[in-house]
Amino acid sequence: MSAFLFVVPPLVGHINPTVGVAAELTARGHxxxxxxxDPGLVRRLAGAEADVFPCDGIAGVERPPDLRGPEALKFLWEGYLVPLADAMAPGVRSAAQDFRPDVVVADQQAFAGALVAECLRLRWATSATTSAEFTGAYDGMPRVAAWLRERMTELRGRIGDPSGTADPRFSPHLVLAFTTPELVGPTGENGEAIRYVGPSIADRPAEPGFPWEWxxxxxxxxxxxxxxxNADAGGRFLAECLTALRERAGRVQAVLVDPGGTLAAAAAAAAAADNDNDNDNDNDVLILPVVPQLPLLAKADAVICHAGHNTVCEALWHGVPLVVAPIRDDQPVVAAxxxxxGAGIRxxxxxxxxxxLGAALDTVLREPAHREAAARLRTAFRAAGGARAAATHLERLGASREHDRPGADEPGAGRQP
Known part of the structure; x- marks a missing residue:
């Protein structure tokens, strides 16, 4: 049996896809x-018994909500991804030396995982929880691509092997892409190490108190x-959604997720207007800070979202068409x-x-083409294998006799970051 160390950023959307893979590997005896x-976040998502090695993180990162395009990308790297890698590197190194993994599974945005693994001569795989990097997003922006390479070279000099050459976002051994070519499209990368395994959908801890009878x-x-x-950026958009949904009360019922509580005033005003008009709309829109998303998607007819990769893939896993409103980062790519x-409207x-918003929602609800496209993607996603396929690819990498470090019986041997 092999040992696998998952290195993840403290972000729900990056941990969730790996939960099912880890569970499958554990079930196979690894x-x-x-x-x-954030060990607590991992244990909340993967289970209280998850074996988590703590790393330092960064705090107080508040991205201005109006940043878009290259400026948003620059802030993401300079303000979050690179500092997070610097902070995590010592903890990742200690985890690798204590746990002695055969394979490090590094999230595509947890650069410390790849760079430390390379430095310790450990085999490593990439966990790609978004498809944006597979579509040549920077092909038309050579200055942006060059700037990213410079930041990565500087980071490698601090926490990795300066002589290393692999892009920490793309393992030369194995890249697990939690999507399929049917969604990525004809411009998607097809390198020898890339494996399109589709979404990794796994049971999650039950969220308390959802009123299913509603x-x-x-x-x-x-x-x-x-x-x-995106709680910092969503107030106006969610308020417009609330208005559009209440205007369709006779035929639409909505669950609206508002983790930042931005809709309290808008909801109160709408309720007052309903009372003035003697309309009973208490059963039209349910506003909650958190919801059991996967069970709800099994009952949903449409999703309105920011085109986050996890939400999109989870919706399409259930064959649900979408109205997508991308905000920043990879979201415009996923929305496209x-x-x-053909599975939604932007x-x-x-x-x-x-x-x-109402017109777009009416279209995806009424016209069959979007639902038919979502159903085709559902079929492709489920055929790709998900967590089981990902676990099999990792098993093969773990069982390989080709080591990237000296000493097959000495995990963690080699240069220290």
């Missing part, structure tokens, strides 16, 4: 551990979510993939109004 700056079987169900990292695949996050 040893699994994690390295993360759902009305006679109306279409819509889930509205901007993920876990949804539209190109709206402008910063400018769309309730009438525009």
């Amino acid at each position: 040893r699994v551990a994690w390295a993360c700056a 759902l009305d079987p006679g109306r279409a169900k819509v889930l509205v979510t901007l993920g876990t990292a 993939q949804v539209v190109d695949a 709206v402008r996050f910063g400018r769309v109004t309730a009438p525009g």
Whole structure:
């Protein structure tokens, strides 16, 4: 049996896809551990018994909500990804030396995992929880691509092997892409190390108190979510959603996720207007800070979201079409993939109004083409194998006799970062 160390950033969307893979490896008798700056988050998502090695993290990172495009990318790297790698590196090194993994599974945005593994001559695989890096997103921006390479070279000089050449975002041994070519499209990368395994969908700890009896079987169900990292930017958009949904109360019922509590005033005003008009809309929109997303998607007819990769893939795993409103980072790329695949409609996050949102929602609910495209992607996703396929690829890497470090019986031997 082999040992696998998952190195992940403290982000729900990056941990969730690996949970099912880790569970599958454990079920097959392998040893699994994690390295993360938030052990509690890993244990909440992967189970209380998860073996987690703590790493230092960074705190107080507040990205201005209006940043877009290259400026948002620059802030993401300079303000979060690179400092996080510097902070995590000592903890990842200690975890590798204590746990003695055969394979390090490094999230594509947890650079410390790849660089430390390379430095310790350990085999490593990439966990790619977004498809944006597979579509040549920077092909038309050579200055941006050069700037990213410079930042990575500097980081490697601090925490990795200066003589190393592998891009920490793409392992030369194995890249697990939690998507499929059917969504990525014809421009997707197809390198020898890339394996498209589809979404990794696994059971999650039950969220308390969801009123399942609230759902009305006679109306279409819509889930509205901007993920876990966009509460700072979502107030106006969620308010427009609320208006559009209430205007469709007779035929639509919605669950709207509002983790930052930004809708309290808008909801109160809408409720007051309903009372003035003697309309009973208490059963139209349910606003909650957190929801059991996977069980809800099994009942949903449409999703309105920010085009976050996990939310998109989880919706399409259930064959649910989408209205996507990308905000920043990889979201415009993922939104374009949804539209190109025919599985949804894109709206402008910063400018769309309730009438525009309502029209887009009506289209994905009423016209069969979007649902048919979502169903095709559902079939492709499930055929790709998900967590089981990913675990099999990792097993093969773990069992390989080709070591990238001296001493097959000395995990962790080699240069120290």
